[in-house]
Amino acid sequence: MTCIDVAVAGGGPAGAFAAHELARAGKRVLLIDPETCRPRLEGLGERVVRLLASKGLEEALEAASAPMPRKVSWAGLNSTANGERLVRRHDFDAALRRAAVRAGVLHTVARVSRIETCDPETGVVLKLSNSERVAARLMIDARGRQSPSSAGLKGPRTLSLSGLLAEPGDSTGTHVIATPQGWLWSAADPHFGHWIQISIDADDLHGSGSDALSKRMRAFLRQPQLGSRFTDAGFKGRLLARHAGLVLAAPELKLPVLPVGDAAVAIDPLSGHGLFWALSSALAAVPAVLTLLETPARGRKLAARFYRDRVVETFWRQARTGRDFYHLEQNLAAYPFWSRRTAWPDGEPSHASADKVRLERRVVVENNRLKERDVLVTPQDPDGVAFVAGIPVTELLGLVRADGPSRSGSPDLSPAQATALRWLDSRNLREGSPGPFPKPPANMRETA
Template identity: 30%
Template sequence: MGDLGLYDVLVVGGGPAGAIAAADLARMGRSVLLLDRDGRIKPCGGAIPPRLLADFEIPEHLLVARATGARIVSPGNRHVHMPIENGFVGMVDREDFDAWLRGRAESVGASRLSGVFERLERLADGTVSAVVLRGGERVDVRARAVIGADGALSAVARQCVPVRGREPVVVAYHEVIRSPGPETGFDGTRCDIYYQGALSPDFYGWIFPHGTSTSVGTGSAKKGFALRDAVAELRSVTGLATAETLRCEGAPIPLRVRRRWDDGHNVVLAGDAAGVVAPASGEGIYYAMASGRMAATCVETFLSTGDVRALGAARRQFMKAHGQVFRALGMMQRFWYANDWLRERFVALCGYKDVQRLVWSAYLTKTTMGSQSPMTFIRVMAANFAELLGRQTV
């Protein structure tokens, strides 16, 4: 058994949320230990908005592709193209992207430890001791504060910020394949999204290009839904069945923001552990990093003042900044994803130029209004009613 001493902050989880939190706190002059498991690769479509590059000082060389539009496919095989005006969807490979973020955290002063988090033990002086397994050996890490950024099934959250029952999740599964050549008709600058109940009864299937590789996946919260079979079907109907499979991965994605992120003492959550994945789209990288930054700021305030109320501000700040988008996307998913008839209407709706501008503006700016005029919203509402009445227009 080893004792690594006392740190200001222990960050459990080295994904985007944890790595950003560790780097920010290290820059503030705090002693930080970033704990992450060896060999962890998060299954993820890897899509990020350009705003992420600016907000978190991410170099563009980490982008493996730029998608300049999307193709939406309905249950009836209607294809709707959604070009992006004055923007793009960036694509990153999580193995390299996460490693770069962890490396940057270390370069600005954070210490790193590879191991598996087991539990926290609260000490008499108000600090905590984290029990970590490293190569079969128990290591104790003491800290004044802890950020739990250890994923949708967070062990930190289960112990320190428990909820009744189980938090709802979508189980996502994807297969990373070698990208076909352009001679096959494959478009490496476009994201394909399939709203078909056979591929997902409550989410969607996707084909996201990553340069030399491509993510083909789906997800569902429905217990027993055959995700592997659905991906096999998606690959078959798109001519990707014979493409070389590089790896297969699956993981849970939280369906809603947790009602509480802190334990009222010295622990706060971030990233998937806090439930910050956008409904309907499943976008999580930007929101994870935003929550990690907010958690770091609030932990710094807590350490400076001793006021535990500072930890609760992390969730409030996040919901003030992004709650409107999350609520709008949540309503959209519950309504339009309910069955194939509604999915067909939804895909038709995506053909309206005003809808496209609103969707891409929200994605690029992370607000529901974006830069759109009130008339855009009036026209979008009119389009909603037209499609619900079965009017076949685009």
């Protein structure tokens, strides 16, 4: 039986990236992946490009195009203001797995058949589809929507159907089009072909099998809003059907399993946030894993708080941002697909707001470990700030008290302190300004 620190189930972007980063941190990692990703195109934003480049993963970006124009036909507008890259997901995933192996990750082509043992103190014992057995102190679940979940909250049930056009045409770039039945994403890459994806109500698919998928796709593409562009479209190979609604799959951390990506929060493709969430959630899992391995008792409490805050906030932000975007399409508001999504989840704003300055005690990442710190919440920073120019916000209190330096240009200040004070000035948080820096409560203390 193989014994390791961390077993990663799922070799998509979230799993491969988490495995890569943990191996670089010196941990023994096994990546368990069936390698079943079907060839397809997805959109990739510049945040993902910057993140991968910062980690030395340029090889994965070879599976992506240069920035391409994106045309949006939505809410009566036709805009080409934004762009995106196109990424061949099968090549992208494979490149990330290769990078993980080079970093020292063990890799096996298999599925997790059964979790035989699952204990927060002793770890997991996994039975794999290739008959291997694996013991690990922790398991990262990166199996996406196939992962078992509590699924506490779900948005409207959305189904995405997609496929590669038989006749690619000569256009490049992407196009998003709103229609009464849902919306379409059309992506043309000269190195792959012309990929079509439609998002519809899951209940609008009648029957099962490839014939039902083809019939539903043809009905969607014949809508008048699409003109004659796809009327006679044929597809190479089978169409791909995937559930695509927003799901809070695992709101609570149940160790020794840490969900990442869609196994934690499954994202609606409308947001274009899927790949970034997969990688950023994997990156956030790394300090949680390292803390749990090094200080298990204390780490369990910190990891549970850190995980819940992150995934629950992501779910509600994505739900409300999607609602607002659907709501822009007033011309189609009466159709069931649109009315369901403009009425869910609630009427709250999509982003956090703060009407006053305050300190809150939260779990943050410091030196790639989880720590409890005081976080400063301001109207400009409603999500909170733990450090300014590398200085904990609690240390800034000393800089603005009467016995500390009061001028950002004082020779007694380090460059970081001067930068931090200028940041305080930008938010009117210096003594005597309209929004004075809050005094620390008497019982406030730092936890190392």
